[in-house]
Amino acid sequence: MAIREIIEAPDPRLKTVSVPVETFDAELKALVDDMFETMYAANGIGLAAIQIGIPQRVLVIDLQPDDPDAEPEPCDHDGHHHTHQPTKREPRVFINPEILDPSVETKAYQEGCLSVPDIYADVDRPSTCRVRWQDLEGNAHEEAMDDMMAVCIQHEMDHLNGILFIDHLSRLKRNMALKKLDKMRKAA
Ligand code: ZN
Numbered sequence: 001m002a003i004r005e006i007i008e009a010p011d012p013r014l015k016t017v018s019v020p021v022e023t024f025d026a027e028l029k030a031l032v033d034d035m036f037e038t039m040y041a042a043n044g045i046g047l048a049a050i051q052i053g054i055p056q057r058v059l060v061i062d063l064q065p066d067d068p069d070a071e072p073e074p075c076d077h078d079g080h081h082h083t084h085q086p087t088k089r090e091p092r093v094f095i096n097p098e099i100l101d102p103s104v105e106t107k108a109y110q111e112g113c114l115s116v117p118d119i120y121a122d123v124d125r126p127s128t129c130r131v132r133w134q135d136l137e138g139n140a141h142e143e144a145m146d147d148m149m150a151v152c153i154q155h156e157m158d159h160l161n162g163i164l165f166i167d168h169l170s171r172l173k174r175n176m177a178l179k180k181l182d183k184m185r186k187a188a
Contacts, residue, residue, distance in 0.1 A: 001033045003041045004052040009116050010178060015162040018048070018055045020096050024138040028058070032093050032136065035060045044114045046152045048159030051115050059094040059156040063148050097133040099157055100142075102126035109151045111165045118184060119177045123168045125154050 007013055021028060031054060039047040045065055049058040064087045107127040112120045128146045131153055135141060145153055155165055166174045 001030075001037045004034050004038045006038065006042060006047075006051055006114050007053055009164055009166070009181060011115075013053060013055075014050065014115055014159070014164060016050055016055045017162050018050050018057045018160045020057050021134070024095070024134075024136060028095070029136055031056070031058060032060060036062070036091055039114070040065055042114050045148075046156045047114060048156050050159055050162075057096045057160050059097060059153070059160070060091065061094070061149070061152050061156065062089055062091045063152065064088060064090045093136055094131070094133040094153070094156075095135065095138075097131055097153065097157060097160070099154065100130040100132055102154075103128040107151075109148075111151070111155055113155070113165055115159075116164060116166055116177065116181060119166065119181060121166065121169055121173065121177065123155075123165050125151060129154065 031049065035047050035049060035052065035058070038052060039045075039060055039062070043065065045063050046059065046061045049056045066087050066089065103126045105127050106124045108122040108124045110120050111123045112118075128144065128150055130142060130144050132140065132142045158165070158167075166177045169177065
């Protein structure tokens with residue numbers, strides 16, 4: 001396993017339309033392992049393969065990214081000394097995912113992206129959808145998604161089609177975001 005470098009906007013590779021996975025082998029498992037390690041190290045909740053420069057239709061998501069093996073953190077913010085138990089990780093892998101039946105009803109969530117660091121903006125998306133995908137063995141699955149999972153899978157699906165969340169914003173807001181990113185990068 002290895003932590004890979006995450007590609008950041010405006011790198012043109014992020015506009016790539018990724019290709020379907022056809023071979024479900026050890027190489028694919030190794031890629032997914034690296035994607036999880038990279039995502040957890042960056043404190044993200046989702047990562048598409050193209051974000052580490054691999055143009056394949058592979059996503060990893062974990063809405064509970066805390067490490068269960070981490071030492072419980074003592075905290076006394078409310079005056080009582082107690083320990084903060086990390087939640088259990090819930091890693092999920094989606095190979096060749098497809099969005100089906102996106103709801104007409106939409107909901108705005110504040111989104112961020114490991115490829116657009118420190119930029120957050122509200123994006124409107126269908127509030128529920130069904131997702132069909134394959135697992136690491138190539139078996140097909142289908143599931144209804146809502147809440148954060150619906151937001152996250154639609155955000156990650158966009159990456160497979162070369163779209164970033166800032167592409168959903170007005171041109172003015174997108175340019176402001178890219179300018180801020182450039183400024184922060186120069187300051188760093
Ligand atoms: Zn993203």
